[in-house]
Amino acid sequence: MTVKAMIDEWYPVGLLSQLDLKGRKTALMDEPIDVALDADGNARVTGGNGRTLPVRVRYGHVWASLGEPKKELFDIPEADQPGRRFVDVGVVRVRCSPLRAVENFLDIAHFPFVHTDILGAEPHTEVQNYKVEIREEEDEVWATQVKFYQPQAAKSASGGITTEYMYRVPAPTCSVLYKTCPPRPGEWDVITLFVQPLAEDLCDVWPWMALFDDESSMTDLIHFQQTIFLQDRSILENQIPRLLPLDPGMEIPTRADLTSVAYRRWLKRHNYTYGAQLVAQ
Amino acid sequence: MPVALSVDLPAGTVVPARLPAGSVALWRSASGRPAASADRCPHRGMRLSHGFVRGEALSCIYHGWSYGQAGHCLRIPAHPRLAPPETIRVTTHRVEESDGLIWIAVGNPLSQPPRLTGFAPLRSLTVLAGVAAIEAAAGAKASLEGLLELSEDARNICLLLSAQDDGETLAHVLIKGEAGPADRVAASRTAESLRRKAEGLQKKEITQ
Amino acid sequence: MKLYDYILSPSCYKVRLMASLTGVKLDIRPVDFHPGTEHRSPELLALNPAGSIPILEDGDLVLTESSAMLAYLAAKAAPEWLAGSRPEEAARVQQWLSFSGRLTASLGGARLHEMLLRPGDIGALQTQGVAALRELEAGLFEQSMRGMRFLAAERPTIADIACFPYVALAPDGGVSLDPYPTIRLWSRAVRSLDQFLEMPGIHRLHELKPEPHVEGSEA
Ligand SMILES: N[C@H](CCC(=O)N[C@@H](CS)C(=O)NCC(=O)O)C(=O)O
Ligand SMILES: [Fe+2]
Numbered sequence: 001m002t003v004k005a006m007i008d009e010w011y012p013v014g015l016l017s018q019l020d021l022k023g024r025k026t027a028l029m030d031e032p033i034d035v036a037l038d039a040d041g042n043a044r045v046t047g048g049n050g051r052t053l054p055v056r057v058r059y060g061h062v063w064a065s066l067g068e069p070k071k072e073l074f075d076i077p078e079a080d081q082p083g084r085r086f087v088d089v090g091v092v093r094v095r096c097s098p099l100r101a102v103e104n105f106l107d108i109a110h111f112p113f114v115h116t117d118i119l120g121a122e123p124h125t126e127v128q129n130y131k132v133e134i135r136e137e138e139d140e141v142w143a144t145q146v147k148f149y150q151p152q153a154a155k156s157a158s159g160g161i162t163t164e165y166m167y168r169v170p171a172p173t174c175s176v177l178y179k180t181c182p183p184r185p186g187e188w189d190v191i192t193l194f195v196q197p198l199a200e201d202l203c204d205v206w207p208w209m210a211l212f213d214d215e216s217s218m219t220d221l222i223h224f225q226q227t228i229f230l231q232d233r234s235i236l237e238n239q240i241p242r243l244l245p246l247d248p249g250m251e252i253p254t255r256a257d258l259t260s261v262a263y264r265r266w267l268k269r270h271n272y273t274y275g276a277q278l279v280a281q
Numbered sequence: 282m283p284v285a286l287s288v289d290l291p292a293g294t295v296v297p298a299r300l301p302a303g304s305v306a307l308w309r310s311a312s313g314r315p316a317a318s319a320d321r322c323p324h325r326g327m328r329l330s331h332g333f334v335r336g337e338a339l340s341c342i343y344h345g346w347s348y349g350q351a352g353h354c355l356r357i358p359a360h361p362r363l364a365p366p367e368t369i370r371v372t373t374h375r376v377e378e379s380d381g382l383i384w385i386a387v388g389n390p391l392s393q394p395p396r397l398t399g400f401a402p403l404r405s406l407t408v409l410a411g412v413a414a415i416e417a418a419a420g421a422k423a424s425l426e427g428l429l430e431l432s433e434d435a436r437n438i439c440l441l442l443s444a445q446d447d448g449e450t451l452a453h454v455l456i457k458g459e460a461g462p463a464d465r466v467a468a469s470r471t472a473e474s475l476r477r478k479a480e481g482l483q484k485k486e487i488t489q
Numbered sequence: 490m491k492l493y494d495y496i497l498s499p500s501c502y503k504v505r506l507m508a509s510l511t512g513v514k515l516d517i518r519p520v521d522f523h524p525g526t527e528h529r530s531p532e533l534l535a536l537n538p539a540g541s542i543p544i545l546e547d548g549d550l551v552l553t554e555s556s557a558m559l560a561y562l563a564a565k566a567a568p569e570w571l572a573g574s575r576p577e578e579a580a581r582v583q584q585w586l587s588f589s590g591r592l593t594a595s596l597g598g599a600r601l602h603e604m605l606l607r608p609g610d611i612g613a614l615q616t617q618g619v620a621a622l623r624e625l626e627a628g629l630f631e632q633s634m635r636g637m638r639f640l641a642a643e644r645p646t647i648a649d650i651a652c653f654p655y656v657a658l659a660p661d662g663g664v665s666l667d668p669y670p671t672i673r674l675w676s677r678a679v680r681s682l683d684q685f686l687e688m689p690g691i692h693r694l695h696e697l698k699p700e701p702h703v704e705g706s707e708a
Contacts, residue, residue: 018524090524093604095663109359113345116693123701125345125358204606219521223496226523230497230689233604234660235343239326252323252369256359289670293696294677297667304667330667333696342692361703404630407668462634469630473623 005271007067009171010074012194012206014062015088019043027198028066029274035062059208060088061194074140074170078190078210087218089207089225096236097275098173098197099244099267101205104232105175105193106167106259108148114231117151124149127256134266141169141266143259154189155216155224157182167259172272173197184212191225200275201242205229243277250277282443283394283427283453286402287381290315295339297330300387301446305374306330307383310337316350317374317385329371382441382453395426400439400455403468408450408476410483412442415450418479431471438468440475452476490515493533493544495522499597499654500555501543502688507559507650509686511567523605556586559647570647581641585628585648591621592655599662600655611663618664622672625656629671638678645682653679658690 011028014035018024023036033053034046045053045064056063056073063073078084094101104110109127111120130146146165153163166178166188173195178188190210195203207225216224245251246268253261267276284298285307295308297320304320306329318339320328327343334340338355340347345358346365354369375386377394381402384394408415416422416429419440423429427442437457442450454472456465492508492515494501508515520542521527529540537544537553545552545561552558563570572579595617601607602614632640640648657676659666666672679685680694687693 015524088524091606093606095603109344112358113342113695114692116695122345122358122695122698123361123703125701126361127359217519219519219525219527222521222525223519227496227689231692234331234690234692235327237660238328238331240321240328241326245326251325254324254357254360254363285670289674291674296670296673299667333694335696335700340695342695345695356700405670462636465634466631469627469634473627 006172006197006274008065008069009067009173010056010063010065010069011173012061012196012204013045013064014043015090015206016043016057016060016062017088019062026196026204028064029197030199031066033064035064059192059194060086061206061208074174076176076190076192076210078188081210083212084190084210085213085218085221087209087211087221087225089209089222089229091204091206092226092229092233093198093202093204094233094236095202095242096239097201097243098195098203099272099275100236100239100242101195101203102169102173102175102193103244103260103263104236105177106143106169106263107257108146108165109256110235111148111150114235115228119150119153119228120148121151129255130258132258132262134262138170141167141259141262143167143262146259153180154182154211154213155220156211156213169263169266172267172270173203173275181212183215187212189213197275203275241277243275246273246276246278282385282387283382283441284317284385284443284451285383286405286453287378287383289405290383293334295330295332295334297328298383298385299445299451300374300385301444302387303446304328304330305385306332306339307376307385308334308339310334310350312337314350315376315378315383317376318348318352319372321371322346323369323371397441397455399458401458402441403438403454403456403465404472406452406454406472406476408452408479409448410450410476410479411448412444412450414483414486415440415442415452415475415479417482418475431475437464438471440472491518491546492516493518493520493528493536493542493546495520495528495542497689498522498542499600499658499688500541500593502654502686503555503650504543504545504558504562505688506654506686507562507570507647509684510650510682511562511570512684513562513566556589556647556651559586559650563647569644570650572641572646578641578646582646582648585640586651588621588624589648589651589655591617592652595621596655596659596662596664599664600658601662603662615662615664618659618662622656622659622664622666622669625652626669626671629675633671633674638675640675645679649675649679654688654691658688661690 019037023034031048038044043057043062045055047053053064112122112125132143144166150163151160163180168176176192181187181189192208194206197203290309292309292313293311298305298307305317306320307317309315320330322329322341324346332340332342338347347356348371349355352370352373354365377384380397429440431438439455441453456468494517528542545558572582599614602609602611637643639645
């Protein structure tokens with residue numbers, strides 16, 4: 001286990017809207033932490049030894065780091081775009097590696113089997129070629145021109161369409177996806193997966209969205225995303241091993257998995273191995 | 282090793298089964314042939330026992346990769362026009378089925394599974410106790426093959442035990458061939474009582 | 490008929506499933522149970538002071554117990570889902586309807602704890618859940634000896650629908666279903682019913698559909 005490289009990163013630790021003075025006890029990479037509002041109404045995160053951790057409040061969530069972040073929390077420009085609805089989906093705990101949770105989010109090939117009749121359906125199982133790169137300047141993994149046939153791409157979709165996706169990994173346990181926005185061609189809906197690593201094999205997942213959808217109720221938007229994520233959860237809790245294998249011999253990628261291949265390579269390069277398994281066991 | 286009752290594995294289904302080495306995906310094709318493979322899809326590690334059986338193939342629930350009885354990958358839905366390379370396969374185990382029980386070979390046994398003369402399998406139970414505690418509860422010793430005959434008033438019942446690596450025991454309850462429904466219900470209840478007793482003994486031993 | 494519903498609630502799912510199986514159309518009113526705790530809002534407490542969902546409203550009838558909702562849907566639209574005239578059958582339906590409350594408390598409690606971070610004694614909840622699953626396994630086995638595939642009869646009844654959701658979702662609360670072969674057969678029988686409806690955590694039985702044929706396959 002290497003905690004070091006990942007210790008200086010930012011992690012989601014709570015929903016701003018749910019904070020109170022009493023605080024919430026949780027954990028970050030095996031260290032117990034406490035997330036609370038202080039008397040001035042600011043979010044405050046305290047580490048295991050009572051030290052105050054660096055904090056940011058952004059995208060509806062409170063973010064903290066156990067170390068000394070060398071970079072500012074990644075930017076999602078769409079978070080400031082007028083006309084979008086911002087959706088706090090709420091926490092879901094998953095008994096799996098935080099890295100497995102992110103990798104699953106980057107994968108479209110499972111849609112017909114896991115999100116049947118919503119994000120995919122047989123016989124539309126084929127994954128066409130798409131582009132993957134590690135953008136050196138931003139130091140992010142990007143996949144673009146990802147296309148997939150979807151029976152019900154979003155709450156706002158009213159029938160099957162071919163959806164286009166872009167995926168972005170700006171931090172080891174966070175991913176942002178952009179997908180075709182049914183009511184507004186030319187714009188992208190933003191759906192994120194913010195993962196709080198509690199332990200190497202346990203995480204709290206905080207999905208968040210910035211959508212163009214003036215029709216659906218907030219509750220409907222929350223429930224749509226919770227439905228999708230809960231379908232994934234039963235997969236994530238049954239992958240063997242729990243940790244993400246970075247040893248290339250352990251699992252077999254195909255062309256459809258190039259995003260995951262790039263993600264694993266990027267993790268390895270940065271020594272982002274908390275939640276990973278390096279050698280086959 | 283006896284892993285399941287034949288009736289608990291209908292055609293076209295897959296179930297998890299346990300071997301000392303870990304979990305296996307035990308499945309039966311539409312035509313009725315049983316097979317066993319490692320309970321892990323080599324693509325992304327998903328348990329194959331959560332998958333589904335179509336025709337003569339077992340598919341993973343995660344991405345639909347499917348495998349034949351010999352373990353080779355037949356289909357990768359993300360690439361429907363690609364013939365999967367020979368190198369993609371799951372480890373398989375030899376399966377034998379006799380007298381209503383399904384056996385999986387551990388290692389390379391030369392012989393066939395033992396016959397259950399006069400007995401028929403009734404149901405399978407997992408006991409959260411070791412073989413020793415079950416023997417103590419039954420007041421009898423299991424044979425080398427794991428057969429434990431119940432004494433006294435339960436002479437028509439017999440347990441076939443296999444120890445698991447985590448201290449639990451899989452017990453198949455066997456009953457004398459000619460038993461009717463009422464006898465069978467009674468036998469099931471006797472086995473439940475024995476399990477309760479064995480688990481009680483096991484707990485006591487741990488707390489002492 | 491209006492159902493105050495949460496998509497991830499197994500108790501609400503009982504009612505959605507029953508409605509689907511019996512062809513009843515529900516007017517769904519989604520409740521922001523998590524993260525919003527809307528079930529404890531003044532509006533919902535006015536309907537159900539117990540602060541739980543589902544709530545089923547039909548005219549001036551307001552039901553807050555899912556078992557009663559199942560009975561109501563069946564009586565209205567599909568009486569064959571109720572107990573027949575045999576006393577044992579009637580008793581078995583009641584037996585398993587009551588038992589389903591224990592599943593909610595144990596397996597449901599474990600699931601809320603493991604998934605949505607609800608406080609609780611997880612060890613105790615899981616132990617009680619295992620005990621309940623063992624009882625169900627034994628009960629279903631005995632039924633199979635009587636030639637019956639379902640909890641109260643050879644056909645499914647509201648008792649099966651009352652027990653199925655929390656059992657099928659037991660793994661969400663860290664309780665494995667691997668050790669229960671008879672529950673597995675029963676669960677499969679329920680999932681194979683015509684007009685069966687899924688919920689997140691209970692995936693499609695893909696084998697019920699044939700494998701799609703691919704043009705130009707090299708295999
Ligand atoms: N009245 C019971 C209650 C079902 C139940 O426990 N519902 C849960 C949601 S799945 C609930 O509302 N819990 C309230 C709470 O946990 O605060 C029923 O209808 O079966
Ligand atoms: Fe998914």
